[in-house]
Amino acid sequence: MCNINRLRKARLIEQQERGIMATQALKSPQQMSAPRPKVLLLWLPFCAMLAFYSLLVWDAGYRQLPINADPAEAHLLDKVEAAGNRGAPYREVAGDAMRAYPLWNNLTAMATGTRFGFGSNGNTDPVRYYSTMTPVQKSVLSLHMVLGGLLLILGIFQFTPGFRKKHRKAHRAIGGVYILSCYTMAFAAMYHLVHTGIANTYQGFAFHIQLWFLAASTVLAQTLAIIFLKRRNIALHLGFQIYTFMAFLNAPIQRLDWVVFGAIYPHLTQGEVNNLVNILTFWQCLLIGYAVFAWNRASCPVRREPVVLQPQPIAFKVLVGLAAGAATATSLAMYMSQPGLGGWSAARAIAPASTLAADAMLYAGRPLQTAAFGLILCAAILSGVWLMIRNEHSRRARQLFYASAIAAGLQQLVWGWQLGEPSMAVTAGGGFYSVSGLSLAGFALLALHFQLRGNERLWREAMVFAVNFAFAPVLLLWGHVLWQALDVIPAYYVARGHGYVLAAGAAILTPTFTGFVRMMSSRETRARLIS
Structure with missing residues (x-):
């Protein structure tokens, strides 16, 4: 009986999409x-x-x-950098700075101050090298x-x-x-x-x-x-x-x-x-x-003929299913067994101790909240993958995904706010959790918006982004494992958090890149006469 109802719903949605496409195709x-x-x-x-x-x-x-x-201007870089380190007003160094630095460096210093624009640990080093x-x-x-x-x-x-x-x-x-x-x-x-x-x-x-x-x-x-x-x-x-x-x-x-x-x-x-x-x-x-x-x-017209949905290859479904299983197991271990990155040898080998300590403070004294996040993240991963490779019309799976994805995204935004601003000790600060949480909750809400408007093609496109971002916290740990296995980061840069920055960057880039590439051949894209 359930299968009959699902077939009826699928046929109804297909008929609605055909009607919408036929109407839009009449436009010039x-x-x-x-x-x-x-x-x-x-x-x-x-x-x-x-x-x-x-x-x-x-x-x-x-x-x-x-x-x-002009080699004679090289000494001006040292002079302006020293002035920037003591926070001198821009007007005091304007003449020398305009001679020694490109215009965009000067505009940056005007907007942010000379300490940021010209001071040490900034852009003066590459200008000096050039x-x-x-x-x-x-x-x-x-x-x-x-x-x-x-x-x-x-x-x-x-x-x-x-x-x-x-x-x-x-x-x-x-x-x-x-x-x-x-x-x-x-x-x-x-x-x-x-x-x-x-x-x-x-x-x-x-x-x-x-x-x-x-x-x-x-x-x-x-x-x-x-x-x-x-x-x-x-x-x-x-x-x-x-x-x-x-x-x-x-x-x-x-x-x-x-x-x-x-x-x-x-x-x-x-x-x-x-x-x-x-x-x-x-x-x-x-x-x-x-x-x-x-x-x-x-800006392109809609095709008159409906999009023909090809069945997904079995190998693709198996690969995505295995990834979801591995991500679920990792999530449970990360937030229920060994909360945070500090409990993992790969993270300890790649991320600075100060960064791991700041990360550990997010979960200290909050075992139930941390465990709840792990479970919610698992729910988002499993329900999202179910919708993508098994049954995208499941109402319960959609509701579960929206609730869990938005909740997990909001929790990450809270952690991002608690980690605060970047520094050489905390490296990116709350940047990873802020971007990951905003992306997960944002694309889940966008998918819900398209569902309420009855646009199933754009719903699936937004869902690809959302489901991918459900993997981001797990990808952060996997990124540390990858860089430890490659063993290519010099110790000098490991101590300065470069391994963490690369792992966090990859954990954000991978879901975004995957969604971008999938968008090129999505149902909405194939439904348009792009020329």
Whole structure:
């Protein structure tokens, strides 16, 4: 009897989706691609911000050229850094700072104060290193900067739906320049990383690894975008092309984060704040990329024929089921048997003792609350996976997932607030739990919103993100296990929390990246005539 009811519900939902698609397909492409004023109100100032950053990066690239280097100005860096360490007002160092630092460094110091902008454990170290590079290395870095600014400008045009649809020839011509610039910029970045090494990279090992991942994934995504264009799969072409644009966004978003958090925490150094920014930047850029893709997708008409749902491969179901089982067991052990990271040898080998001590304080004297979180997280993982691979129409599973995911997300937000601001001792502070909790609860609420509106295609897309973020606390521990097994982090950087930052960053990046990639071929994407 239950199976008959489920079949009736599935047929009813399929009939409703067919009716919606047939109605929407009657609209002309011009009607479907009409600009939405609310989106433009967000897009236009965002584009203005990117254009302004492009001017700043072009200024930095021009100053970096060998013909503009003045060895006599090297001593000014020490002078301004010393003034920043004692918190001197910007007006006292303005003249020397404008000669020794790029414009964007000066603007940061104006907004946050000289201690954050020019003081030790900040951006003065890489600026000082840049002044000692060979002419070839300076030229390559300058090329990388100039092309970065150019790609941001080109991306504004390429990913504005109205321009992309109305000016096909211009879109293709700009695309050719974009692709050539993308490869050149990425390989220039790799050249710089090889010759700079870990020691001379800003903040050392963690940021060096992140930059390599960014450069390599950009080359891979651009290559895939070309392959899918030749195969006429425009949805995947657009998705991977937007990923490259997202990769270029990392630089302006990172600097914007420095300014924002520098203003919030003026007593901290830029290096301390960067422990938090390293976790945030990829997450922010991927979500921006998702929004840009969704905007371009929504401007395309709906197909007349309904989406044909292919059964998921058995191997995929088995793999996801095993991952859910392992995550459930890990969650129970983490929050019921050995609460927190401190009880695990992998975490003790990778994370600083001060970070583990701060993490342990979250659970001290709260055994029932901690155990309850472990159980709630297990409920979110199991109910979410059940919906994704077994029966997405189960009302009880949906209700259980919403309740457990929102509760687990809110608890993580509380822990993030309790851990507080970043520091060299606590590394990222409450950054991981804040981002993880916000993402889990936020995407669960978004999925509920789409369910109430009867949009099952977007419901599933939001659920992919939400279910993935249910794994984030477990991925944090697994990340420590991975870095311990790789045994590649120098002891100097382990003691400074780089292993924890990389593990936390991966625990946030993995769910976001998985959701972003799945979005390119989701039911909503396949339901659109993307061209």
